[in-house]
Amino acid sequence: MIRVRFAPSPTGDLHVGGGRTALFNWLFARKNGGTFILRIEDTDGARNTEEAQRGIVKGLRWLGLDWDEGPEAGGPHGPYFQSQRKAIYDAYLARLEADGRVYTEENGAVRFKFSRTAITVHDLVCGDVTFAPTEEPDMTIRRPDGSYIFHFVNVVDDIEMKMTHVFRGEDHLSNTWKHIDLFNAFGATPPTYAHIPLILNPDGSKMSKRDAGSAIEHSYINEGFLPDAVFNYLAMLGWTPRADKEVLTRQELVQLFDPSEIHSANARFDMHKCQWFNAQFLRAMTPEALLDAARPFMESQGLVIADDAMAAAAVFSVKEKVSLLTEIPAWVHYFFREDYPFEADVSDKLKAKPENSGLLRAVAGVFAGLKEWTEASVHAAIEEAAKGASVKPGALMPLLRAALSGQSRGPGVSTIAHLVGRESTLRRIDRALAEVC
RNA sequence: GACCCCUUCGUCUAGCGGUUAGGACACAUCCCUUUCACGGAUGCGACACGAGUUCGAUUCUCGUAGGGGUCGCCA
Helix, strand or coil: CCEEEECCCCCCCCEHHHHHHHHHHHHHHHHCCCEEEECECCCCHHHCCHHHHHHHHHHHHHHCCCCCEECCCECCCCCCEHHHCHHHHHHHHHHHHHCCCEEECCCCCEEECCCCCCEEEEECCCEEEEECCCCCCCEEEECCCCCECHHHHHHHHHHHCCCCEEEEEHHHHHHHHHHHHHHHHCCCCCCEEEEECCEECCCCCECCCCCCCCEHHHHHHCCCCCHHHHHHHHHCCCECCCCCCCCCCHHHHHHHCCHHHECCCCEECCHHHHHHHHHHHHHCCCHHHHHHHHHHHHHCCCCCCCCHHHHHHHHHHCHHHCCCHHHHHHHHHHHCCCCCCCCHHHHHHHHHCCCHHHHHHHHHHHHHCCCCCCHHHHHHHHHHHHHHCCCCHHHHHHHHHHHHHCCCCCCCHHHHHHHHCHHHHHHHHHHHHHHCC
16 A cells, blocks of 8 residues: 655745645555655744644645645544654654664754665665765754654654655755665665655756745745646656646546656746646636636726626636736726726727727617627627728727727627627727717 | 766757657747637757767766755754
8 A cells, every 4th residue: 555745844835846746746646546645844843833834735735635644634643743743753762772773962962873884775766876884973863852853753754654655855865865774773664765856946046935936825826827737737847747748637647647757857947838838727617617716816806796607708708818817807807897998009099090980889870779689790780880881890890899898909809799798888889989089 | 075866959858779859838930810819830949078888879888067956953
């Protein structure tokens, strides 16, 4: 039975690197019917807060990385907060003491005596990596105040929680021999390691907090990304599935996942490509799903949605024009209000020719006489009005678009008119004639 | 400084001794088109360097350079 874990320290917003580490663990567990565990490594009490932990949980939930054991999920190997496992660590320390593998310094810190033998890490990604007998000072595993250090609790918990595999960032590779030394001291078999490459900034520097695109909530949730798109992009940063396409669902990625295909070279983060994935998923959504996703961003911009069906159609009509949900309000705001501003180039266009007002009145006249108000009938009416005025529909469309939306770009003109309805369409034309032309 | 990992278009990558070195993003041009987009087509663009092994190296080995990481009483 495969058991893997994601073991973050609660530092606030989930970092993309951490998110991807969690993602690979999750992928491996789901692919093999294993168990995915969330363990909070909060041994450094000074800087770990409950609020910081909420950020981690929120980020994981948003990415859809559900855990089988851990905070809120429970499980037979808890507690899943290291700050609550002191008795277990004390017991393990006692074993080391009994075996003469530790010693206490004058100030009370406890150190683990390295075996000082060559140690080989068998890594799924990096292959066998052998470290020569170390010359480093013995490692501190307990502070004078009785709290324990990462390397120790990490190993103890991996033993206690029966981890079979450990997927973690490559920044841990250089320390892994210390962990194996500890596993050996406890007579335990180390898990199989897989050190995944790091995510770098576009300039090649290490990506850390504050760098663009580094925080799940701040850079993705709030910026209008879709979880599936970020999931897809992150999975393919350092791993290439054997598929003939790049846009893949969560289920497909689970099916395709193979840790031996994970690259060993670091990858630079490309926000452009991440947005491209987002655009792909956006376009594949149904009108209803798209509205659900866009609603908070629309409401935060003050748009009042009174009619869900109309709103869904409006949002759907601009879906291939945006790549982020945050861009949607600017493309659809006029569907939800009649006091939209006329952009500068739009009013210039309307004022440019004196005959424009006559053309708009002519269209309004035809609209007023229509028996039914469908997208097709509206479209036919516009063509009829153009014919009556001896101009091409292509000359009339931009004017109507300007009047109905205040913008020079957007979905089809007949789509706009149809969705806002006949009454609103006529009011909009009147307003444009009164205020602009 | 020591040790570890890494090195194909600007970016993500395919390649696992013989290829016109393929794809995606980005960029450029064209087509489509009532706008903005989408879509389609085309173009631009890479094997870090030096030895060696080999009939033949992007591919194997070694070295150099460059990038990243670790060496905490942080995780």
